[in-house]
Amino acid sequence: MGRLSSLFTPERVAVIGATERPGSVGRALVENLQADFGGEIVPVNPNCETVCGLDCVDHVGETDADLAVVAVPAAVAVDVVREAGEAGIDDVVVITAGFGETGGEGADRERDLEAVAEEYDLNLVGPNCLGIISTPVGLNATFAPRSAPSGSVSFLSQSGAFVTAVLDWAADHGVGFKDVVSLGNKAVLDETDFVESWGDDEGTDVIVGYLESIEDGRRFVDVAGEVTRETPVVVVKSGRTEAGAQAASSHTGAMAGRDRAYEAGLRQAGVIRADTVQDLFDAARVLAGQPVPETDGVAVVTNAGGPGVMATDAVGDGPLSLAKFGNDTVSRLRDRLPEGANVYNPVDAIGDADNERLRAAVDTVLADDAVGSAVVIAAPTATLDFVQLAADVADLQADHGLPVTTCLMGGERAREADDTLVEAGIPNYFDPARAVGSLGTLERYRAIRERERREPTTYDVDREAAQAVLDRARERGTTRLGVEAMSLLDAYGIPTPAGEVVDSPVDALEVAEDVGEPVVMKIVSPDILHKSDIGGVKVGVDHADVYDAFEDLVARARNYQPDATILGVQVQEMVETESGVETIVGTNRDPQFGPLILFGLGGIFVEVMEDTAVRIAPLAEADAREMTEEIQAAPLLSGARGRDPVDRDAVAETLCRLSQLVTDFPEILELDVNPLVVRPDGAVAVDLRLTIEL
Structure with missing residues (x-):
């Protein structure tokens, strides 16, 4: 030790x-x-x-x-x-x-x-x-x-x-x-x-x-x-409901609260998180007493149809699947069970089953190659001895070496059988769902044990250029940065639209002529976080309208907050979004776990939908890919209603590059790229907001 x-x-x-x-x-x-x-x-x-x-x-x-x-x-x-x-x-x-x-x-x-x-x-x-x-x-x-x-x-x-x-x-x-x-x-x-x-x-x-x-x-x-x-x-x-993100200024900070950090950290560590004390010790009992299954297929054997259906429903709620028996197994069950019994999974030996019949059914299903574990459910009847059933299940579990849980649905009769089951390390429950849930815990641990070792993914980046962006902010005494810091993303290989921050209408037109027509124009101010809320963003601006758009954006900002620091207006090439999906990638630095990386559906609906995945940095590519697959909006990335699938590889790479950035620079407390527009041919970061520590 x-x-x-x-x-x-x-x-x-x-x-x-x-x-x-x-x-x-x-x-x-x-x-x-x-x-x-x-x-x-x-x-x-x-x-x-x-x-x-x-x-x-x-x-x-x-x-x-x-x-x-x-x-x-x-x-x-x-x-x-x-x-x-x-x-x-x-x-x-x-x-x-x-x-x-x-x-x-x-x-x-x-x-x-x-x-x-x-x-x-x-x-x-x-x-x-x-x-x-x-x-x-x-x-x-x-x-x-x-x-x-x-x-x-x-x-x-x-x-x-x-x-x-x-x-x-x-x-x-x-x-x-x-x-x-x-x-x-x-x-x-x-x-x-x-x-x-x-x-x-x-x-x-x-x-x-x-x-x-x-x-x-x-x-x-x-x-x-x-x-x-x-x-x-x-x-x-x-502390699941702790309001740990109340003071956060970014979308990521608001959504990646303290419990999300723990959830992500425990998951990446391979720790199984129990929701209740009962779940905690259900997991402890089965993990200490039963072997880990080799497959996710579970067999259900019962003398009571209703509880068997309940167990089947519980299988669908967790990581297990209902094992599909081979033809030999079905044939042997037909030979051993009476007419009227269900020989497919879940196996119903019907209500008059005695100990010999149930033992034969359990023995048969445990011998099937598709079965990784089994749950035995029994209601008390005059034809069934629970103490003998416990001894039979213990013997068969030891013979076949597969994990088994039981659901002996009774009072005193079930308690009399407990000693035998406890000695064999077989958990017994009154509720079929708990019996199945315990086997699900074993299956989750099998996946944890077999997971690949993941090393963080890193890239060749321009760390000096990124450092220069942060140094300039420190010199100004600025803790909040916006699109004026887009070169931070460029330095770490995250694609951004062409464009510049300018401080005059003349310069705005010059940049617009360089990047093409139409353009997007945004007010640049560390004091105005949500630009779209004040009309601080203009999309599809033709060259002829650039002068007026510049003056209007500055005026809107001054009217909204007279004392705001105005750094200028960003003129940016217009990113085609019809074939893409607006997503968000971001980070929030947790006091215990360090930087959290967030991915989800972006744009103006990000905090409404709250459809996000979170991991602890640094990320491996496999972590990033999992994040793109686990959000509810994942089908949008795969192509919906005839749309082409977007470039998930580009999303995963962006997440890993962002992870490397915030790992390299712990002074970055919060960062949002929203939206990151993901198209079939790549991804581009359209907007940026971050908070740094001076």
Whole structure:
């Protein structure tokens, strides 16, 4: 497990702040450790001689401990951690609250704690946490009311209360844990550290977590992207409705809000995101207990037609497909099932089926090459023994080596069969949709595990020219740029229309004569973001009208905002759009994940339709291609109503070039190319808006 392995395998644990006082955290920690820990427990409290029958010492330096668990008042906690570091203890869990979560003095105290941890190179969990558990060594260094059942799931949580609830629930639902960590404030160790460590841990088959934030999104994506090739990671991320883009000035910033960043980051990392706690542990159970399927074909076997139809509907809602049986399978099912039974998928062995009939049906479908997994659904009848059915399904699953879930739709009868199914690692549900959904989780993980390794796509670009554009903006003290910065795109190989920004009608006509007739003219002002809203754009201007158009655009801008900075008017060749589709490409820099790249339907409808795809930069070409395929308007790109398909390769290249640009220049906070007109013969960036950091 790398550098964190010692955290979960101590031989001697010091509890600093241990006390005899009933109901105290210090006492609960000692009692929980005494329950199963095979190593030595040393209470540290200068005011007590013994705690829970164990001799106390005055200072942590007297303990020779491997792990220090700190439960002293916040005012002295940092000094105690320093003592632990001076004593040569590498692993520290700070239970104590009163740090960054309280602000002010607490935040200062947390910074001091971080400094001490860095000075002594400590593996420090917390502060403000419940503690840690490791079942292989019987370590329960928490103040939770119960420990964890043993298993192969390692669990991290940003909420200590969530941990206590899960531990209480898990004992009754067949979920066992290897390690459990309450992250607390994550002053030193965070979710990425534990994902990385558990990814190397042979005892961890599945990593699950509850997260409210990710400290370093880019590092998390990189680390989890490697871990998920071998070990599945499933998380619940709270805060889906956070209004994180309220202050954004660009279309991209408004639409690529905080949760879109997490969604994109988790997806690129290969992390499965669960919507609910139930989904989280449904995923944990099936990933820990069942093999990964080799195909997406699922077989449904039931003694009840209605639930079989429900399962079939659920298959259509997820990544699975209903397996099409081979002729031999259909023939064998006809031989083994009575007349009136459905021998095609879903297999209905009809309501009078006994155990022998259902076993034969399950055995037959699991032998079919088109079947990658199966769900067995049964309603209670007088002819069926659920306990025997559970034993049969467990045997057949082991014989065929394919993943199976069950849906035993009953009360007491189903509960009597649970022990057999839990021992075999087969999840059982009352709802057919959940049984199918769990198999869908396995299929999603199969796709994650088999995904190709993607390296960012890069191009030869003129970085110096791009730097010059940004330097000129800094010299002017300008943070918002528009079409006057189109050369930024040119420097990175993103096609733009011919044209220039001019400051007089005479120059406007000269440029118009160079680029052809008619032209597009736009007011250029960093203070006017939505030019079309004030009539600041004129399309199809003939040469004879250029003078008047120039004067009118400037007048409109002055009337709209008298104090606006007017840099001039852009005169631009008119881009033919009839054969193309107006799209948007853009970026918004997220505090945790860095630049997000956005693609979607563009033009004036971009924020109305909100049909966009988002990824974390830097992009590989395959990422960019996926973005063009997943928006709802994708059929428009493929050609609709007789129109020719547009150049998707040009879109993907533009996205990758934009990704390279904003990766190279972190001072670019937001950027919109809207519209990027995509035609059968390429793509061209018609308009630009960006915000930079001075």
